[in-house]
Amino acid sequence: MERWDVVVVGGGPAGAACAAAARQADPAARVLVLDRAHFPRDKVCGDGIAPEAFDVLEGLGIDRAVLTAGYPAVERLRLRGPGGASVERAMHRPAHVVPRVVLDERLLTAALTSGAEFRRHTVRRLDVHPTHVDVDGVLEATVVVGADGAESVVRRMAGIPRNRPTRTAIAIRGYAPEPAQGTGVQLITTTAQRWPAYAWSFPLGDGTANVGYGELVSSGITRGGLLAGLERLLPGVAPVGVKGHRLPLSNGRPRQPDGRLLLAGDAASLINPLTGEGIFYAVLSGMLAGRAAVRGATAGAAYRRALRARLGRHLAHSSLAAGLSRWPRLMDAAFRAAGQDQRIFDDVVHLGLADGRLTARTLAAAVRALR
Ligand SMILES: Cc1cc2nc3c(=O)[nH]c(=O)nc-3n(C[C@H](O)[C@H](O)[C@H](O)COP(=O)(O)OP(=O)(O)OC[C@H]3O[C@@H](n4cnc5c(N)ncnc54)[C@H](O)[C@@H]3O)c2cc1C
Structure with missing residues (x-):
């Protein structure tokens, strides 16, 4: 052999x-x-x-x-919390x-x-x-x-x-003209409805974007529900090539x-x-x-x-942080704090996209913003 x-x-x-x-x-x-x-x-x-x-x-x-x-390269990221708090800033280093x-x-x-x-x-x-x-x-x-x-x-x-199922997400993605809510930026937008759930629009640089929506498998969501979630968070987006896949967290x-x-x-x-x-x-x-x-x-x-x-x-x-994020108000508070301080924005991005930590300054600022 x-x-x-x-x-x-x-x-x-x-x-x-x-x-x-x-x-x-x-x-x-x-x-x-x-x-x-x-x-x-x-x-x-x-x-x-x-x-x-x-x-x-x-x-x-x-x-x-x-x-x-x-x-x-995509320089900027816009985050929208489940209660509507929103922040857009340049990322410490651009994404692709x-x-x-x-x-x-x-x-x-x-x-x-x-x-x-x-x-x-x-x-x-x-x-x-x-x-x-x-x-x-x-x-x-x-x-x-x-x-x-x-x-x-x-x-x-x-x-x-x-x-x-509580530790597995399922998401769909397709390709569409960039939605008006997020032109030229990476957009991640969430909703209190069916929380935790989020949609994204990631621009390819040619006027189109990868758009998608995901939830936890434990929510019992169907393909129709995922499509409805995408429409709710990015209204009017009409993706082609829509496919779904599981995400083991x-x-x-x-x-x-x-x-x-x-x-x-x-x-x-x-x-x-x-x-x-x-x-x-x-x-x-x-x-x-x-x-x-x-x-x-x-x-x-x-x-x-x-x-x-x-x-x-x-x-x-x-x-x-994923455990704490189940409390939607804390997510909004963290995004408000990130809107006030670039260092907190950078900490949040580093935690969500790479090998960052939930820093004391992020936690403290989120608790202050909560009050
Ligand atoms: C909808 C959605 C959106 C996502 N968005 C992002 C994002 O924007 N950014 C990000 O960083 N991550 C994102 N992810 C996660 C990312 O896609 C995965 O984490 C990444 O693909 C993992 O890479 P991998 O090499 O482990 O597995 P994969 O990329 O899945 O590669 C596995 C390979 O194994 C092969 N294979 C499978 N079974 C067999 C077999 N039995 N024999 C031989 N070959 C086999 C497959 O053909 C495939 O080529 C997203 C995931 C989903 C579902």
Whole structure:
């Protein structure tokens, strides 16, 4: 049977970062990326990419200018709270909006220049042995990394159940002319109705935007309800190419087990529970998983430690903030405080899009604004 050092299941952001990192950590490692899709392929997403995601990728030798070519930076973000409090400011560092059908192919192509190989293959079964993992009876891998997204087969094979419905969101997205409420800015708007729920409009720079709407799965929302929610928050928007997908949130993430099966990105439930952002966490966890994967039998434990060291504090803070955000008045108070102080705005953005903390100054200002 064919033998590989690292088999990465999934060629999205987590898988691409993982493959590049494994080759960077051990240039002699034989690394194979498997994906059921032929690239370029679409992925249901808001297409908004935090600058910190590009920082991680640049550490792997993947150039942000190549990934974002043709898509201008978006400097400003407008947030609207469930009670109507609204703030618009320049972000500390601009974000980008690149359709995933474009981004993921560029990213995978860049990652494969590191010397990893790609094969189209749908993984269905893994058998873990003391010395290796058998992949569908056709490949043997020293370590397998599950970067296979929200419905991860690798996770199921590792015996880890899905997130609970209260820890999973579902959202639709489509493409439309930029809505009048948010021209040239990233817009995230929420409503007290069906809270917690939000809509977004992320401009592509050509007069169109990625627009979408999401809620928790536990709300029992249907596709019709998601479309109605989008119309309620962005009236008159008429998207094409509307598709839905689940978002496993990081406040329901499982423990990474020891051993030869690693989980990264959505497969590891690493989506920010405040904002639904997942690309930064996918490339960061993919990078850490790739570095650990070349260590063989001890990979799982090494990866768990690395993830905790790099993201543990942030994950605790974003989970706490997600719990507090269930109180809509506090969200409005935080947005009012962000409107009064750029540093609080920056803290809120950093917590929602990258590895920031729920800072004391944000909490104190939100409590003051509440009064
Ligand atoms: C509606 C919506 C809006 C979002 N908006 C944003 C946003 O604006 N910004 C942001 O940062 N995040 C956003 N997210 C989250 C983001 O899309 C994910 O966090 C991100 O795609 C995770 O990357 P990944 O590499 O872990 O998984 P994916 O991107 O899902 O990639 C998984 C890959 O695995 C492959 N695969 C799956 N099963 C198998 C199998 N059995 N065998 C082989 N291959 C397999 C798939 O074909 C796919 O290519 C959004 C999510 C949704 C649903």
